[in-house]
Amino acid sequence: MTTLIRFIRTIILALPICFSAFTVNAGTVNAGVSAQESEVKEARLLIKEFSQTLKSTLSAAIEQGGLTNALDACHIEAPAISSRLAAQSDWKVERTSLKPRNALNSPDNWELANLQRFEQRKDAGEPVGNIDTYSTIQDKGQTVFRYMKAIPTGGLCLNCHGSSVAPSVKERIDALYPYDEALGFTVGDIRGAFTLQKVL
Ligand code: HEC
Numbered sequence: 001m002t003t004l005i006r007f008i009r010t011i012i013l014a015l016p017i018c019f020s021a022f023t024v025n026a027g028t029v030n031a032g033v034s035a036q037e038s039e040v041k042e043a044r045l046l047i048k049e050f051s052q053t054l055k056s057t058l059s060a061a062i063e064q065g066g067l068t069n070a071l072d073a074c075h076i077e078a079p080a081i082s083s084r085l086a087a088q089s090d091w092k093v094e095r096t097s098l099k100p101r102n103a104l105n106s107p108d109n110w111e112l113a114n115l116q117r118f119e120q121r122k123d124a125g126e127p128v129g130n131i132d133t134y135s136t137i138q139d140k141g142q143t144v145f146r147y148m149k150a151i152p153t154g155g156l157c158l159n160c161h162g163s164s165v166a167p168s169v170k171e172r173i174d175a176l177y178p179y180d181e182a183l184g185f186t187v188g189d190i191r192g193a194f195t196l197q198k199v200l
Pocket of ligand 1: 067068070071072074075076078079095096097099100101102103105151152153154156157158159160161182191192193
């Protein structure tokens with residue numbers, strides 16, 4: 001019991017540090033094309049808002065009822081926060097991964113190609129927190145601006161995305177996500193990416 005309390009306390013204390021990895025980074029690989037600069041700026045602000053809301057939702061849920069409670073909160077709130085941001089702006093704001101927990105977060109072709117490039121860039125030594133990309137594409141007759149930013153795996157994340165998650169947590173993950181692929185990560189891995197798009 002005491003170990004459990006200590007465990008939960010460690011997580012609560014680690015949250016701000018872990019999620020600070022989500023804060024917006026000034027660096028980008030693509031040279032600034034001025035027409036796209038304001039879109040990139042907007043996308044980064046939305047990511048900041050998304051990650052901060054996720055962070056406070058997760059920490060409140062852990063405080064109230066531990067990790068399994070936080071899993072339930074994440075299950076409901078992550079997609080809800082994403083829809084709320086979309087309703088408030090012209091953007092679609094989502095997360096994706098090469099190994100998604102929620103099958104609805106599976107990458108489309110553009111995301112898949114860029115997530116694979118993100119892995120290559122990480123392997124070439126680029127810090128994960130700096131990795132992002134953007135482009136303007138044509139999709140079904142529309143011009144769409146797309147932005148994606150890598151999300152690093154921190155220590156806290158391993159409680160729900162690592163190789164040895166607690167049995168009660170694993171049980172809850174299996175119940176909520178029968179197609180879960182998001183286990184086995186280690187610190188420094190790319191857990192996934194924020195992925196945003198806007199019709200121009
Ligand atoms: C309390 C358990 C828990 C913790 C801790 C946790 N996650 Fe998750 N994570 C989840 C759940 C549940 C989902 C699925 C949410 C959904 O249904 O959209 C998820 C989904 C994600 C996704 C979306 C892609 C996918 O796999 O569906 C990313 C990216 C992600 N988590 C990153 C992180 C990072 C980075 C950390 C650490 C800072 C972290 N998570 C900590 C439970 C957790």
